[in-house]
Amino acid sequence: MPSLPHVAHIPMPLAGDGSSVAHVVRALTLEHAMAGGRSTVITSHNRDATYPHAETVPVDYTRNCPRAYFTPAEYRTDWAVGALLRERPHAARLFEPAAEALARVRPDWVLLHEGHYAVTALPLLRRALPPTTRIALHVHNAISSSVLRPELTHLLRSADLVIGVSAFMAEAVRRRAWVDDAQVRWVHNGAATSRFHPDEAGGRADTGRDDRQGDRLRLLYVGQVAPHKGVDLLLRALGAMGRHAERYETRVVGSAELRTTDDRSAFEEHLRTLAAQVAGPVVFEPYQPQDEVARIYRWADVVAVPSLAEPFGMVPLEAMASGAYVLANDAGALPEVLGPVGRLVPPTVAGWVDALTGLDLDDVVAGRDQAVARARGFTWAASHEALMQAMGQPAPVRP
Structure with a gap:
């Protein structure tokens, strides 16, 4: 050989x-x-x-x-x-x-x-x-x-x-x-499925909801916080939902630079202004190392990928491996990665409002096994x- x-x-x-x-x-x-x-x-x-x-x-x-x-x-x-x-x-x-x-x-x-x-x-x-x-x-x-x-x-x-x-x-x-x-x-x-996987109890549906804020779905954005990643699109959609955004508790995890830093870019400050107009809670956290990101994925019910031109899509792949429901822009290589799993969203505020308002926990639970199986093919x-x-x-x- x-x-x-x-x-x-x-x-x-x-x-x-x-x-x-x-x-x-x-x-x-x-x-x-x-x-x-x-x-x-x-x-x-x-x-x-x-x-x-x-x-x-x-x-x-x-x-x-x-x-x-x-x-x-x-x-x-x-x-x-x-x-x-x-x-x-x-x-x-x-x-x-x-x-x-x-x-x-x-x-x-x-x-x-x-x-x-x-x-x-x-x-x-x-x-x-x-x-x-x-x-x-x-x-x-x-x-x-x-x-x-x-x-x-x-x-x-x-x-x-x-x-x-x-x-x-x-x-x-x-x-x-x-x-x-x-x-x-x-x-x-x-995808490193030894790191990115559902929780040991078999998924969020089996772990109880005592730590949730009421019946809210956990919505996560994770990755670089930069204009081409479309985080502002997600927050504008949440703001446009009015009181319906109370269905979600949202975490934005990442920084403009791909490292731990206390500095904020002008775009990151702009996102905080948009978040103040969202009816539901929105929290921001800085860049996290990979092991911590794996734990954060397992917290999420829904992972949003509003990227405007994604060459591949490591975030949706790792999110699916972790058992999350993925909403992703219908753009770039994201259709290749998602296949029939999750939902592709028109890259507009109206498209994201429709996707977010039409989703519930039953959809998340029903799609979990299919998401994990899809990710394990990569x-x-x-x-x-x-x-x-x-x-x-x-x-x-x-x-």
């Missing part, structure tokens, strides 16, 4: 442990280790990032990005240079330390995780790495609209493979670039196997 490839990952340079990309890399490197493979992860020397099942190689990304962000003038320069099909002087060169480190490591495959202009570094990686090292762009988020079709087509010529986290994301790449269809695949993310073992097959490797044999 041929050995599995040595796979190196380049997550987003300036992201820490809380990013969804970091969670995906941790899960894939765990599965790769369990199947007998070797993984390396390039990390930033000044960010907290833990990958216990991989070798980590810290690099200094501040060499070409000393402020940990680019200025508007630097972005404009990048856009202009990129439009001429030349290497972007800021976004692409940010990845030079990673390319140099991997040239020494010499892995079989490099997965460059697209989160913020990573695609622009593909030609730089191709020059730095040995010809025997193959490169895949792993697309977690929409590629910046500043990368026009000719530039994107040019950049993707340096990749052996493009992997979307959903069929929706893979198709988005095909629409944006002149690319061979065979070069673009999709591999769904998974395993990280299956994700890893699909990734290996996309790379042209035989399916791993697990002990």
